[in-house]
Amino acid sequence: MMYKLALVYFDGTTAGPGEHVTRDPRYDILFEPMKIGPVTAKNRFYQVPHCTGSGWERPRTLAGLREVKAEGGWGVVNTEYCSVHPACDDTPYPTASLWDQGDIKSHALMTEKVHAHGALAGVELCLGGARMPNLGTREVAMGVVSMPNLAGNPFQTRAMDKADIREARRWHRNAALRAKEAGFDIAYVYATHGYLLSNFLSATLNTRTDEYGGSLENRVRLVREIIEDTKEAVGDTMAVACRFSAETNGGYGGDGNPVPGETEDMFGVLGELPDLWDINISDYSLEMGLSRFVQEGSLEPYVSYIKSITSKPVVSVGRFTSPDTMASQIKRGIVDFIGAARPSIADPFLPTKIEEGRLEDIRECIGCNICYMGDGKGVPIRCTQNPTMSEEWRRGWHPEHIDKKVTDSRILVVGAGPAGLEAAHALGKRGYEVMLAEATRELGGRVSHESKLPGLSEWVRVRDYRLQQIEKMDNVEVFRESDMSAEQVLEIGADHIAIATGSHWRRDGFGSNNPGGITDLGAPDKLYTPDDIMAGKVPIGPTVIFDDDHYYMGTVLAELVRKTGVSVTLVTPEDTVSSWGLFTYDRWRAQTKLMELGIDLITARNISTFDGNSATLECQYTGQKGTIEVEALVLVTARTPNDGLYQELTDKIAGGAKGSPKSLKRIGDCEAPAIIAAAVYSGHRYARELDVEIDRDNPLKHDRVFFEDG
Ligand code: ADP
C-alpha cells in the first residue's frame, strides 16, 4: 500500500512532514485493553511467539529485540519456543530454554525490559517429542509412540510410558514456575506444529491403547492435564495460553477449502480451560506464507469459526500490516487480538504509528521470509525491511532513532537501489545534506525490477517505504537520469561518497558449481541472464533455466518464461529445486508451482555445453553425460559487482585528484552481491557509521549466556 505524503486530518486539513495527527477513530478498537485471565493487555497488538535465531545463546540480543517491540506499542511480546527440559532440545535450531536458574536470569532481562514499556511478556513453553532429536543434549527423545524423528534425523523416539508422562508434566510445570520467577505474565501450552502435544492429539500418530490414546477424549488428555497443571502452578498471576491448530487432523478438502478436522470436538473438552487461544494451522507454508504465494489474512477461513466454540479470547496471524484489515478482523469477530510475527519484525513500531496516525511511516513486511532463515541457519534473525533487527543490543541500533550528524558534511550516494536508498534515507535522518544520483529514471534498482516478476510485487515496499521517507526530507535531493562518471562525481566535491551501483548477472556460467565458468557456451544470442529477462528480453523457444543460485530467481524466471507458452526445463546441480529456499520456505511451494505449470525439473545435473540447439548435462555423482534439445539457456549463476566507478575513483583519489572526498566507500551489491536484506543493511550501516569512531577490532558487543551462578 502506498500512502500520500501529506497526511489528511480528520477535519480535512493536512499535516506537513514531522507534524503528528491523532489516531483515526476507525482504529480505536485496536487500542482497547483486553483481559487475558488474571492479566490485562494494554491493547490488541499481540506479538506471537516467533523464532529469532538467538534462543538461549544470546540473551541480551533477545532482550534488546523484544524491548523495541514493547516500546513500539505491542501489548503482548512473546519469546520463541522455549524448551522446558534438556530432553526437548532442537539443536542446531536455536530455542529459548527454561531449564535452570541461569535461564531464569537470562529471561528476566527480557521481561524487565518488556514491562518497562507497559507490555505483557509471554513464554512459549515447549515439549519436543518427535520433532526434537536432542542432538545437542543426547537425551533420548520421547514420543507418543516410538516413531521416526519428524525433522528427518535417524533417531526414533521412545514410546512414553506412564512414568514418562508424569515426568513430562513435571518438566512443564517446573518450567512454568521458573517462567513465573523470570517475570513472565503468560505461559503457553504448545499443542501444535508437530511437537509432542500435537502428536498426542493426532488420530494418525497416536495409536496408544492406554487412557492417553484412542478416543478423542483420551488423545486430548495430556493437553488438558498440562493446561490444568500450568494453571494450578502459576495461574494465580499468569495467564495460560494454548497454541492450537485450527484444523487438527484436518487439512484441505478436495475443493482446496479448509477442513476443520477434530478441532471443534476437542474444544468441547478444552475450549474453556486456557485463558487465551493462539490459533494457527499445521502447514507452515501457508501459516507463514511467502507473499509470493500467500496473501495477507489467509488464515481467516480456518480461524473464523474458533470464536464460536470458545468464550476465551482468540489470537491468530495473517501478515497483517493494514490497520483496516486488522480492525475488520476484530469487528467481524474473527479474532480478539491481532497476532503478528513478521509485521512486528519489519516494524516494531507498527502499533505506535497507527496510534499516532502515521500510516505512511509503517515499514510493511514484504513477505520474503528472510527472517525465518535465522532459525534454519542458527544465526540472529534479520529482516529485509528492518536492518536494525537483532542489532538493538550488540550495535546499539534502534529501529526509529539514529544519532544526529556530527559534522556538516555533504554526502553523495551513487545508485538508488536498496543500498543507496537506505543509505540516503538513514543519512537524511541523521541530518546530513545528501545527494542521491541514479542513472535511470526509475528509482529502486533491483527491487523495482524484481518486484515485476511473478509473485514478487510486495517487494516494491522496500523502495516505496524509503522513497516516502526521503521525499519528506528537505536535506535529501534525488537526481534521476544521472549516470555518473568518475569526473562528474569528483566535480560535485562531496565530503563523502558512497557507491551503490549494484551488480549484474554473469553470462559465462561462473557459479558455485562452475568456478571456472562454463567453457563451452556457444550461440551468445540464445544465452540469457536474469537481467535480460527483467529488461523484457524473454526466450522464444524451448528453454533451460540453469539454476546455480538456488534461491528464488531460478524458479521465478522459470514461471515467467513458462507462462509465455514455451516449454521450460529447470536444471540445477543441487539435489532439490531452490535448495536455499529451504530456509525461507520458498522451496516447497516453488517446486509445486513449477510442477503444476508443467515445467520439467532436472536435479543433480551440471551444464557443460550449449550450442543454441542442445545442452549437455552432466550428473553430479557419476559424471554421466546426456543431451537435451533446447534453443535458449538462462544462466542464473552469479553476479559481477558494478564496481568500475568505484575502482576509477579509487585510482583518481590516490592520484590526488581535485574534488577528492574524505572517504569513498562501496556498499550493497557493488561491494558484494547478496540478498536484498544485505544491501539494505549495508546502506544502513554506512549511514550509522559515518563520522563515528568504530573499534575495528571489536565492532559489536559479544553476547553470551550467563553462568548458572554468575
Ligand atoms: P543494491 O542492491 O546494492 O542497492 P542495485 O543493483 O539494486 O544495487 O541498484 C544499483 C543502482 O545503481 C541501479 O538503480 C543503477 O541504475 C544505479 N547505477 C549504477 N551505476 C550508476 C552510475 N554510474 N551512476 C548512477 N547510478 C548508477
Ligand code: SF4
Ligand atoms: Fe517480512 Fe521479509 Fe522482514 Fe521477514 S524478513 S519480517 S518476511 S520483510
